[in-house]
Amino acid sequence: xxxxxxxxxxxxxxxxxxxxxxxxxxxxxxxxxxxxxxxxxxxxxxxxxxxxxxxxxxxxxxxxxxxxxxxxxxxxxxxxxxxxxxxxxxxxxxxxxxxxxxxxxxxxxxxxxxxxxxxxxxxxxxxxxxxxxxxxxxxxxxxxxxxxxxxxxxxxxxxx
Numbered sequence: 221x222x223x224x225x226x227x228x229x230x231x232x233x234x235x236x237x238x239x240x241x242x243x244x245x246x247x248x249x250x251x252x253x254x255x256x257x258x259x260x261x262x263x264x265x266x267x268x269x270x271x272x273x274x275x276x277x278x279x280x281x282x283x284x285x286x287x288x289x290x291x292x293x294x295x296x297x298x299x300x301x302x303x304x305x306x307x308x309x310x311x312x313x314x315x316x317x318x319x320x321x322x323x324x325x326x327x328x329x330x331x332x333x334x335x336x337x338x339x340x341x342x343x344x345x346x347x348x349x350x351x352x353x354x355x356x357x358x359x360x361x362x363x364x365x366x367x368x369x370x371x372x373x374x375x376x377x378x379x380x
Contacts, residue, residue: 267316
């Protein structure tokens with residue numbers, strides 16, 4: 221006797237592969253949600269992800285000195301990407317500078333410290349896995365945002 225099992229794929233009905241870029245209204249909706257939730261760190265993280273278009277591993281390993289000079293948030297920053305070993309320059313918009321300023325005031329971080337430190341003593345900064353968890357808890361359609369922020373600045377494709 222032959223056993224016939226109807227096997228449903230695990231990803232049936234799920235959005236897989238490359239995600240569409242965020243639209244400006246999505247970006248602003250997320251910002252408003254994070255502001256209303258008083259999620260200071262998450263707002264700074266989101267704004268930096270949008271402005272910089274960095275991969276998650278590069279975003280979580282940013283240091284305070286990468287985006288500041290003294291007590292001032294830089295209008296432009298440059299970091300070396302881990303994957304490509306190439307420098308990437310990006311502009312920090314006013315909402316991002318404001319969010320990062322608020323985050324730094326609250327967290328009392330200094331130049332050499334990571335911008336998004338881990339609460340676990342053995343880890344210096346938030347891991348990429350933890351970043352994915354943080355992003356997952358943002359409102360939908362944000363479950364895919366950590367992938368699409370690499371390609372998005374309010375809907376614009378990433379320039380190479």
